[in-house]
Amino acid sequence: MPGTPVCDFIEQYRGLHPARFHMPGHKGKSFTGPEACDITEITGADELFHADGILLESELNASALFGSGRTLYSAEGSSLCIRSMLYMALLLWKERTQTAPSQRPTVLAGRNAHKSFLSAAALLDLDVEWLWPGDPDDRLCACTITAKAVEDALRSMKTPPCAVYITAPDYLGNLTELKSIAAAAHAAHTLLLVDNAHGAYLKFLKESLHPMDLDADICCDSAHKTLPALTGGAYLHISPRILSGTDDYAAAAMQLFASTSPSYLILQSLDRVNRYLSGEYPQRLEETVGILNELKAFLSAIGYNVLRSEPLKLTVSVREWGWTGTWAMHFMEERGIFPEYADPDYLVLMASPENTPEDFKRLREAFTQLDRKQPLKRVSLPVWKPERALSVREAAMLPFETIPSEAAEGRIAALSAVTCPPAVSVVTGGEIVNAAAVRVCAYYGIHTLTVVKGDPHRN
Ligand SMILES: Cc1ncc(COP(=O)(O)O)c(C=O)c1O
Known part of the structure; x- marks a missing residue:
């Protein structure tokens, strides 16, 4: 020890x-x-x-x-x-x-x-x-x-x-x-x-x-x-x-x-x-993984789309249940259950051996209380791989401004835009915001982008 x-x-x-x-x-x-x-x-x-x-x-x-x-x-x-x-x-x-x-x-x-x-x-x-x-x-x-x-x-x-x-x-x-x-x-x-x-x-x-x-x-x-x-x-x-x-x-x-x-x-x-x-943790971890596996199996059995994930995460695609992840998160929060993350598609919960049996009971109940509705269509995202105009450093060292995302097409991003770190960045510093990237921002509710002031190529 x-x-x-x-x-x-x-x-x-x-x-x-x-x-x-x-x-x-x-x-x-x-x-x-x-x-x-x-x-x-x-x-x-x-x-x-x-x-x-x-x-x-x-x-x-x-x-x-x-x-x-x-x-x-x-x-x-x-x-x-x-x-x-x-x-x-x-x-x-x-x-x-x-x-x-x-x-x-x-x-x-x-x-x-x-x-x-x-x-x-x-x-x-x-x-x-x-x-x-x-x-x-x-x-x-x-x-x-x-x-x-x-x-x-x-x-x-x-x-x-x-x-x-x-x-x-x-x-x-x-x-x-x-x-x-x-x-x-x-x-x-x-x-x-x-x-x-x-x-x-x-x-x-x-x-x-x-x-x-x-x-x-x-x-x-x-x-x-x-x-x-x-x-x-x-x-x-x-x-x-x-x-x-x-x-x-x-x-x-x-x-x-x-x-x-x-x-x-x-x-x-x-x-x-x-x-x-070095003491009781591995045993407690194993028990928690068992509890979560059982919960995942239960949720799958009643029709939720539970994604395969590492053992301590519970990731549910709730669109098939008629909800966006964001709505489902509000529903949970109203019941005093606070997930890690939600977006239009997913609800992500993180557990650990320090969660109590009561926590898991409340979570299970909340999922069973979430009304099943008509599935929401999955929105396909455009491919948006942006071109690079400047290095990450060059872009980070230039004066910048924050503008509405829909006005950012053609501008050079100064900093990266993500829904939540560590998500895939829609644009990273130095890349040119393209039309598809603007649509991805709209889908994820990224309302503003930080872009390099003016056109650094012309200055
Ligand atoms: C994948 C990933 N890497 C790094 C970090 C940064 O970690 P920390 O908050 O411990 O600095 C985070 C934080 O959310 C993360 O999710």
Whole structure:
């Protein structure tokens, strides 16, 4: 059973009844509740990105649990880890290829990349080659990418990209054939980076589906999304395969983008979670997966279209039941049940072992109370792949304005437009908004777009 060095340290510190003449300014007094445990990098508390004390000990515990070569904590979510892993990939690519300074670094990425991926592309001046959803049934929230699509794309590129970048699970809960994608990436002498923000728990299934076990080189997990960690708690995992030579890069990468004041409340919660994960969690997870499977089978039996998804998501296409996802979400919320996401097609719910039997009972009842109506026709979306006019960085560094989407045709997007990150972006910074993209925006209720001011080609 791993220790809890961070929690222990804070407990001991509180026991000293300290006169706090250090940050934070609340001095441990309760204003909203948790202040007594909220400290900063005082003597003995270690330093997050130069860790050699309690934080290193705790991170090593996490690394052993996840089977990584090295795990670093983030108190700023997977967003921080995504920027960091792209920076690492950039440095490793430069080392690997000894590139001429003129050669542009490119990442081959699934189009459902989270907006932190796009901010990293702007900050690091990366070009992006997109892998578009491979399944005609994919809407904005799903992005099925096959190993074959990755192989073909890699073959068509003149030089290997810095990395292949996959977001899996996607927002609807689809898993991707990561092992074969990793093999394709490695055969092309590049890295596989995985945004596993929704999948920290996959490690603790009877058979792990975690990217570290499926040959990813670097991945991030938002501990807070599926494990009982405080919001903001996340992991950057580096595979033993590439560990040698990257250790310095990892901490430097995190420092480049992170706040210098990490929240110890979040770090403590990651520390505490280690003990839970190595104890009763796998058993509780298995029970929860059983309960959800039973609920999914019940909903399918009474006629709902329940999509295949990773075990802790319940994704229902409610149009066949006569409802849009958005209406169904309001219906649930009126009954005190709060789903994760809804759009015109889908309703997505996320469960965890911390949901109570009462929660599941209420959810089941709500589904049975939803009147079945005439199925709503599925609206087919036009193919809208936009052309690129500027790099992601060029577009992000220009003055911009926000205009109604229907007036944006022909304009260059400054920032990406998504229904909800990490959906497939309708446009990303630097792309020209086309007529089909405007129709997709209308369908998803994206009423405004942020576009570059004027025509940068003419200025
Ligand atoms: C797929 C995906 N990646 C990354 C992120 C960012 O994660 P975090 O909120 O932990 O920074 C999110 C957040 O919604 C996400 O859904």
